[in-house]
Amino acid sequence: MELTILGCNSALPISDRMPSAQVLSIGGRVFLIDCAEGTQFQLRRMHINFMRIDFVCISHLHGDHVFGLIGLISTMSLLNRTTPLTIIADPRYEEMLQQQIDFFCDNISFEINFIPLHYELPQIVLNIKGVSVQSVPLKHRIPTCGFIFREQPKEPNIKKNAIFKYGLSIPDIVNIKNGRPWIDPVTGEVVPREQLVIDPAPPKSYAYISDTAYKPDIVPYIDGVSLLYHESTFASDNEELAKKTHHSTATQAATIAHRANVGRLLLGHYSSRYRETDIFEQEAQTVFPNTTAVYDGFTLVF
Numbered sequence: 001m002e003l004t005i006l007g008c009n010s011a012l013p014i015s016d017r018m019p020s021a022q023v024l025s026i027g028g029r030v031f032l033i034d035c036a037e038g039t040q041f042q043l044r045r046m047h048i049n050f051m052r053i054d055f056v057c058i059s060h061l062h063g064d065h066v067f068g069l070i071g072l073i074s075t076m077s078l079l080n081r082t083t084p085l086t087i088i089a090d091p092r093y094e095e096m097l098q099q100q101i102d103f104f105c106d107n108i109s110f111e112i113n114f115i116p117l118h119y120e121l122p123q124i125v126l127n128i129k130g131v132s133v134q135s136v137p138l139k140h141r142i143p144t145c146g147f148i149f150r151e152q153p154k155e156p157n158i159k160k161n162a163i164f165k166y167g168l169s170i171p172d173i174v175n176i177k178n179g180r181p182w183i184d185p186v187t188g189e190v191v192p193r194e195q196l197v198i199d200p201a202p203p204k205s206y207a208y209i210s211d212t213a214y215k216p217d218i219v220p221y222i223d224g225v226s227l228l229y230h231e232s233t234f235a236s237d238n239e240e241l242a243k244k245t246h247h248s249t250a251t252q253a254a255t256i257a258h259r260a261n262v263g264r265l266l267l268g269h270y271s272s273r274y275r276e277t278d279i280f281e282q283e284a285q286t287v288f289p290n291t292t293a294v295y296d297g298f299t300l301v302f
Contacts, residue, residue: 001024001025001026001149001151001204001206001226001227001301001302002024002025002299002300002301002302003022003023003024003025003206003227003229003299003300003302004022004023004046004048004297004298004299005022005266005268005294005295005296005297005298005299006018006021006022006023006039006042006043006046006296007019007020007021007022007036007038007039007042007296008020008268008269008270008294008295008296008298009269009270009272010064010233010247010269010270010271010272011062011063011064011272012064012272013036013037013038013272014272014275016295016296017270017272017295017296018036018037018038018039018041018042018296019036019037019038019064019065020034020036020059020064020065020210020268020269021033021034021035021036021038021039021042021068022034022208022229023043023048023053024149024206026130026131026149026151027130027131027151028130029054029055029128029130029131030052030053030054030055031053031054031055031056031057031133031149032050032053032055032056032057032072033057033059033147033208034057034058034059034065034066034210035056035058035065035066035067035068035069035072036063036064036065036066036067036068037063037064037067037068037071038068039068039069039071039072040068040071040072040075042296043072045297046297046299050072050075050076051076051079051081051083053085054083054085054086055085055086055087055088055126055133056069056085056086056087056088056089057088057089057133057147057208058087058088058089058090058093059138059144059145059146059147059208059210059211060090060140060142060143060144060145060210060211061089061090061092061093061142061143062142062211065210065211066089066093069087069097070097070100070101070104070105073085073101073105073108073112074104074105076109076110077105077107077108077109077110080109081109081110082109082110083110084110084111084112084113085110085111085112085113086112086113086114086115086126087112087113087114087115088115088117088125088126088133088135088147089114089115089116089117090116090117090119090143091116091117094114094116097112097114117135117143117145118135119137119143119144119145120137121137122134122135122136122137122221123135125147129152130151130152131149131150131151131152132149132150132152133147133148133149133150134147134148134150134221135147135148136148136207136209136218136221136222138209138210138211138212138215138218139212139213139215139246140210140211140212140213140246140247141245141246144210144211144212145210146207146208146209146210146212146218146222147207147208148205148206148207148208148221148222148225149205149206149207149208150203150204150205151203151204151205152203153200153203154200154201154203155177155200156177156197156198156199156200157197157198157200158173158176158177158196158197158198159195159196159197159198162191162195162196162197166182166184166185166191167185168182176193176196176197177197181193182196204226204227204302205224205225205226205227206225206226206227206228206229206302207221207222207225207227207228207229207230207262208229209222209228209229209230209231209253209256210231210269211231211233211246211247211269212231212246212247212248213242213243213246213247213248214242214243214248214249214252214255214256215256216255216256216259218256218260219256219259219260222256222260222262223260223261224260224261224262224263225260225262225263226262226263226264226302227262227263227264227266227300227302228256228257228260228262228263228264228265228266229265229266229267229268229294230248230253230256230257230265230266230267231247231248231253231267231268231269232248232249232250232252232253232267232268232269232270232280232284232293233245233247233248233249233269233270233271234247234248234249234250234271235249235250235274235279235280235283236249236250236251236283238271238273247269249283250267250279250280250281250283250284250293251283251284251286251287253265253267253284254283254284254285254286254287254288254291255287255288257284257287257288257291258287258288263290263302264290264291264292264302265284265288265290265291265292266291266292266293266294266298266300267280267281267284267291267292267293267294268293268294277293277295278293280293281293
């Protein structure tokens with residue numbers, strides 16, 4: 001997986017931080033996660049080919065997460081995109097988006113498929129070869145979902161020397177990959193699995209937890225993910241404001257990461273009142289040491 005942060009600020013952009021947008025690449029599939037105003041500019045600035053975007057996941061319908069999408073769609077059409085684009089979002093957005101397309105985009109050049117979110121319970125919103133996407137309801141001022149992206153487990157590889165040594169046929173290889181024991185036809189002994197296969201790396205996972213108040217009941221859904229991005233709009237000096245506005249502090253995000261036993265925590269969605277982000281990282285690291293406060297242009301391969 002490869003993650004690039006296009007924007008990590010909250011509602012008001014500042015000179016070096018744009019509002020929410022990210023690009024996640026998984027096995028050749030490219031996901032745009034939220035699409036604030038300025039996303040097109042950030043994609044070009046970071047040399048990301050936005051024509052390769054397959055899916056757009058919109059966490060909720062606040063403007064700092066969706067204002068950039070119609071402009072991006074218009075540009076894609078002007079560049080004669082033909083590949084379908086799938087949008088995963090609040091069901092109310094489908095009609096609004098279509099009205100914008102009808103008004104601003106004359107004869108759009110590609111098909112748009114729409115997958116509606118449901119906000120009561122988690123759901124698998126996408127399950128395609130190599131990856132699944134699950135939505136997780138959050139606690140914000142309007143219906144909001146986070147997203148969990150998971151690689152699907154890969155098959156083990158048969159060792160080439162084992163194929164020749166034991167004269168394995170294709171049915172034999174399929175059975176071994178499926179976990180069946182292999183008996184040496186000469187000695188009659190069960191051959192240890194480690195002599196036959198190379199197991200793949202464990203599948204990776206990424207959880208995007210967008211705007212939300214502190215919500216411990218999401219822990220079972222993100223338990224053990226490789227990488228967690230959790231909003232941290234405020235530092236602890238504004239914990240009451242975070243509660244009032246249904247956002248989280250850096251310490252609260254770190255507490256979620258600790259309780260979920262995630263591999264690494266990324267912080268973002270900072271309030272514009274904070275010019276520097278060191279305070280977020282410092283506070284979170286007291287609870288969950290493997291924490292990074294991201295910035296626009298931050299890229300991670302994991």
